[in-house]
Amino acid sequence: MAEPALSGSDAGSAVRLRGVAKTYDSGVAALGPLDLDVASGEFVSLLGPSGCGKSTALRLIAGLATPSAGTVELSHHGTEQRGSHRIGFVFQEPTLMPWANVRDNVRLPLKLAHAPAADADARIAAALDQVGLADFAGAYPRELSGGMKMRVSLARALVTDPDILLMDEPFAALDEITRFRLNNDLLSLWRNLHKTVIFVTHSVFESVYLSQRVIVMTARPGRIGAEFRITSPEPRGEEFRTSAEYAAFCREVSGALAPSYAGQAGA
Known part of the structure; x- marks a missing residue:
């Protein structure tokens, strides 16, 4: 299976998707076209309903699947030592x-x-x-x-x-207290290790708490419906989670997400 292309031309960009789409053999159009840039060291969340292509996007970035159209580029950060990889993947x-x-x-x-x-x-x-x-x-x-x-x-x-850590709803099945603790620990790791993180979640609250940028995706086939920069200063902790600023961001992101659920069964 082909791996994402390497690019050394843009030192500030870790991941670049251009016109990326995925249609499965069954004919289901799962994703795109999708254009997305993720800066080196950035924490980005992909937020959207089930089936909107969030996990598909991660698999395409990781080289675990091949896009039906478009290009996936990963920036090149020098020579890798044996046993090192550009990408780490944490599954559901x-x-x-x-x-x-x-x-x-x-x-x-x-x-x-x-x-x-x-x-x-x-x-x-x-x-x-x-x-x-x-x-x-x-x-x-x-x-x-x-x-x-x-x-x-x-x-x-x-x-x-x-260099890049891809996380596909890793905390979704955990109780709230454990999830909050792991959110805090993940932020600490991100600050200390300077990884680029792309995090998939269904949770508005989790996406706003963790991210520098939240990408709200449309219903299938997934595209970018809205984008929010979470400008709260680092480091974040429980005082941010209970702040009026956090609540305002959550309301804004929730409002942008609502159309993605319109017309879905059970929505």
């Missing part, structure tokens, strides 16, 4: 191997890349420390809470030191 489900402990679940992408054992061990330890699981390296998935399993999945994405 943790998809952990039940027979492997936390350490070995995180090791998987390095093992597939044939990274040297000593280097892999150091990177696994660093990734687990970053997500707060340093004391659980020997635990098995059955011994972990839902939030801890998702932290393992995040560590597995970070262990290759990617």
Whole structure:
């Protein structure tokens, strides 16, 4: 399967989509045409109803699917070391191997890349420390809470030191308290590691809290219906979540999202 093209011409842009569309063999037009630029180090959320192509867009950026039309370009950031990738992907489900402990679940992408054992061990330890699981390296998935399993999945994405982190509704199945805590931890990681993050969510509140920019997508086939810059200064915390400014952003984004749900079954 073809990977997204590399571009070194625009140092400020990590991801560039031009006229990207996806139509499946069944004839369903899932996405586009879509034009989108994501700056290096930016945190962007894709917000929209089920079936609008948010996850499809992530898969196209990751090279897990091929667009029916248009181009996907990723900026090039120098020579990669063995066991490193431009992209890390956190899926909706943790998809952990039940027979492997936390350490070995995180090791998987390095093992597939044939990274040297000593280097892999150091990177696994660093990734687990970053997500707060340093004391659980020997635990098995059955011994972990839902939030801890998702932290393992995040560590597995970070262990290759990617430039771009793609996250497909990773916290949707978690309880509210755990979700809020992971939102805070993700923001801290983003600030410290300077990754480019593209985050898919159904939640207006989550998108506004996390993002520098919220892209509101239309119903299928997904296009950009509206775009909002969340200008609240960093670092954000609980004081922002309870502020009038946050509530105002949420109302504005919700208003732009409403037409995407119009006419949908059960809406």
